[in-house]
Amino acid sequence: SDEQPKKRIAVVTGAAAGLGQAIAHRLAESGMDVVLADLDTADETAALVDKAGGRAHSVICDVTSEASVAELATAAQDFGGCDVLVNNAGIYPFVLFEDLTFEMWRRILSTNLDSMFLTCKAFLPGMQTNGWGRVINLASNAYMNGADPMLAGYVSSKGGVIGLTRALASEYGAHGITVNAIAPGLTVTGTTIAAVGGRPGEAGAAKWGAMAALQAIKRTPTPADVVGAAAFLASEEAGFITAQTLVVDGGLARV
Ligand code: NAD
Known part of the structure; x- marks a missing residue:
């Protein structure tokens, strides 16, 4: 039909830098408005989104905090909602297991996995009401190739991300919501x-x-090698693809 597709709104966590910045920019190029959630100010990303013709809304947010994610949800609601959630914020300190303290372990799991619990809790109900949604979680090929030392906390968290992706896909598929993961290489x-x-x-x-x-x-690879996967999974045409982990690593891991 000639009907114009709805202007979608994406919420991207960890959008101030790196892959999150590149994904936010790319989704704006796909015609979306973008909420930029990060501990840091995301002015540079906001300028990129603006240049791509999207509206940007920056929210200082700590994705490990339930209260902070609740504030993000309110800010996104005031901005117009959340159609596409990109759970990108994450940390990857390289530490030998013998040096990994429980406090560091907890911080990695909290930043990389608890964060996704919180944002999914916050944004899935709105998507369910709309009968349409996309959740894209950043995993890592480090989970599949397994050869990297000093990443026990990280690899465990990313295994959890893939598990959460699969589990949520089962519960939300009937509501027009897909849940997928992207696993980049280094x-x-x-x-x-x-x-x-x-x-x-x-x-x-x-x-x-x-x-x-x-x-x-x-x-x-540079972030430009990864953003196409996010744009695709966020698109209308990817609506029958869910529970998957798309490995974007130049063919290192074979899954
Ligand atoms: P980055 O460090 O360049 O950027 C991460 C952003 O997340 C930063 O802006 C940081 O401020 C923000 N952030 C960190 N903790 C946060 C918190 N508690 N609340 C809100 N924001 C927070 O990271 P990156 O290299 O772009 O990686 C992004 C994601 O991609 C991560 O989940 C990472 O595990 C995953 N990944 C990256 C690579 C890689 O090689 N770059 C490979 C595989 C997976």
């Missing part, structure tokens, strides 16, 4: 550059080349 962001110890090609940053060598496509 991708260049400010945080991964710091973690690896330099940019791809730089001395002391051999991990980039080592990862690329394991991939079928032997180059280091």
Whole structure:
């Protein structure tokens, strides 16, 4: 039909930097307005969304806090709602298990998994009322390839993310809501550059080349390599795809 599709609103957590920023920008290019939730101000992302023709609304939010996520939900409601939820905020400190304290373990699980419990609790009821919704959770190929040491908390949290994705898909499929995960490989962001110890090609940053060598496509991914998966899963045409984890890692993990 000639009917114009509804202008969708996306809520992206961890939208101030890295993959969250790139996904927010890409969803704006798909015609969405975007709520940018982050501990940090997301001015740079807001400018990108604006340039792409979307409305941006920045909300300072700690996704580990039930009260803070409740404030995010109110802010999103005032902005117009939430059709697409991208649970992207996450942390990945590299720590040997023998050095991993219970406090650090709890912080990783809280940031990477409890956060998704809270945002899904906050935003799924509205999607259910609308009879339409998309939830996209950031997992990681570190869960599948399993070869990376120093990530016990992280890999455990991402296994939980994939489990939550599958479980919620079962409960919300009848309401027009899809729930999927994206599992990127090691991708260049400010945080991964710091973690690896330099940019791809730089001395002391051999991990980039080592990862690329394991991939079928032997180059280091940037956020631009990942955003298409988010745009697709958020689209109308992906409405029959749910409970899946789309691995975007140049063919490293085989699932
Ligand atoms: P990043 O560190 O570049 O950006 C993360 C953003 O999340 C930051 O802006 C940070 O302020 C925000 N954030 C952190 N804790 C928060 C909290 N409690 N509340 C609100 N915001 C918070 O990270 P990234 O590399 O872009 O990774 C984003 C997501 O993608 C994470 O879930 C990560 O596990 C996943 N991932 C990344 C890679 C990679 O190589 N970059 C690979 C696989 C999966």
